[in-house]
Amino acid sequence: MIIGPLPPPYAGPEIGTEMFLQSDVLQTAFDLSCINTTVRTSNSEKGKIDGVMVLAYVRYVYRLLRSMLFVRPDVVLYRPTTATLKGWVRDGTTLFVCWICRVKVVLQFGGGHFRFFYDSLGSLSRAAVGWLLARSSVVLAESNRLRAQFRGLVPESRVGVLPTAISQEFFEHFEGLMRSPEQAQQKVLFVGHLSQAKGYCDLLKVVPELAAQVDVRFCFIGAQRSVERNIFFNQASGGRLVPEDPIECYKRYIANQGLDSRMEFLGDRVQGKEKLDAFAKAAVFVLPSYSEGFSRAILEAMAAGLPMVVTRVGAVPDIVEDGVTGFIIEPGDVAALNDRIKRLLEDPALRARMGAAAREYCRTRFLAERVAAQVVDIVQSLL
Numbered sequence: 001m002i003i004g005p006l007p008p009p010y011a012g013p014e015i016g017t018e019m020f021l022q023s024d025v026l027q028t029a030f031d032l033s034c035i036n037t038t039v040r041t042s043n044s045e046k047g048k049i050d051g052v053m054v055l056a057y058v059r060y061v062y063r064l065l066r067s068m069l070f071v072r073p074d075v076v077l078y079r080p081t082t083a084t085l086k087g088w089v090r091d092g093t094t095l096f097v098c099w100i101c102r103v104k105v106v107l108q109f110g111g112g113h114f115r116f117f118y119d120s121l122g123s124l125s126r127a128a129v130g131w132l133l134a135r136s137s138v139v140l141a142e143s144n145r146l147r148a149q150f151r152g153l154v155p156e157s158r159v160g161v162l163p164t165a166i167s168q169e170f171f172e173h174f175e176g177l178m179r180s181p182e183q184a185q186q187k188v189l190f191v192g193h194l195s196q197a198k199g200y201c202d203l204l205k206v207v208p209e210l211a212a213q214v215d216v217r218f219c220f221i222g223a224q225r226s227v228e229r230n231i232f233f234n235q236a237s238g239g240r241l242v243p244e245d246p247i248e249c250y251k252r253y254i255a256n257q258g259l260d261s262r263m264e265f266l267g268d269r270v271q272g273k274e275k276l277d278a279f280a281k282a283a284v285f286v287l288p289s290y291s292e293g294f295s296r297a298i299l300e301a302m303a304a305g306l307p308m309v310v311t312r313v314g315a316v317p318d319i320v321e322d323g324v325t326g327f328i329i330e331p332g333d334v335a336a337l338n339d340r341i342k343r344l345l346e347d348p349a350l351r352a353r354m355g356a357a358a359r360e361y362c363r364t365r366f367l368a369e370r371v372a373a374q375v376v377d378i379v380q381s382l383l
Helices: 012-021 024-029 051-071 087-100 114-120 123-133 145-150 168-173 200-213 246-253 272-281 296-303 334-346 348-365 368-380
Strands: 002-004 034-036 075-078 104-108 138-141 159-161 186-191 216-221 263-265 284-287 308-311 327-329
Touching: 002 012, 012 034, 012 296, 012 368, 024 368, 034 051, 051 087, 075 087, 075 368, 087 104, 087 123, 114 123, 114 145, 138 145, 145 159, 168 272, 168 296, 186 272, 186 296, 186 334, 200 216, 200 246, 200 334, 216 272, 284 296, 284 334, 296 308, 296 348, 308 334, 327 334, 334 348
Parallel strands: 002 034, 002 075, 075 104, 104 138, 138 159, 186 216, 186 284, 216 263, 284 308, 308 327
Antiparallel strands: none
């Protein structure tokens, strides 16, 4: 049984769960069932606590108990989507119910800020979360670097690695794609919440200088999020984020500078041909975030053959080779962000070389059925 979010919205966790359910490899190996944990159909509403969330939790507990009694799964693959105390109400309930029912749990963590969350808890909450975490049979991080989140909480022999996957269809769409280095206006693509934690504010800060030097346009796929609900730390330094309002940043660096015409916002429901076209028309991918797990957006950029400018957070150093498949900078380093984007925009040969290397690395490591085969091996080891 897979327990996790399904689209909509079309974000990394939801796409990942859907990909597993549609996998020929998993369908051949197992009799699959699913409990959909999606509550909000809009990325901008995720994490909001209200009556809808409370009612959804009650319904989820009912479905979980019913599944344990009547479906009686041998193994549950559970995909939590947040590392917050309110999120652990559902996570803890899931682990406890499965433990009581003697069902083995493979806990597949997304994101890279679990340890910050755990260390910020009071002693009683830490004890409760630690005890519940220990009820899982296997804990999966998204990269070797992210395994350290569980050091001292779960025996190392029970902590594995399962990367994010990209669908064969998405990857093949960009086969043989030729981007014209002579196009007059280059596009920089950003995919993620339009929030401080994703580095949206930092990208806005470099637009005026870049626009004055290069004929560039910026394309954004994502929902506006002025209030952070899940991410509060700079993952690289461990320090707390100083709140910054994306709306005010836009006014200061874009609207007041008369640069609105350089900006293109596609929203957070972009899928199918529109999404593929956005990646195909881009020259550079940028995600200067302060916290990541294994970013699906970065993986999509690699599949599309895009060079990238990303930050040293989460799984990024495990999947992006600085200077080869992209540039890695420190979170919040606006000067470096400006410099690396400018270098890529001004050097078509460098863009082509990095993009080709990124696409080849993606092909050899992250195609969906390759990752699904790893899931099969993990689950079968528990049966």
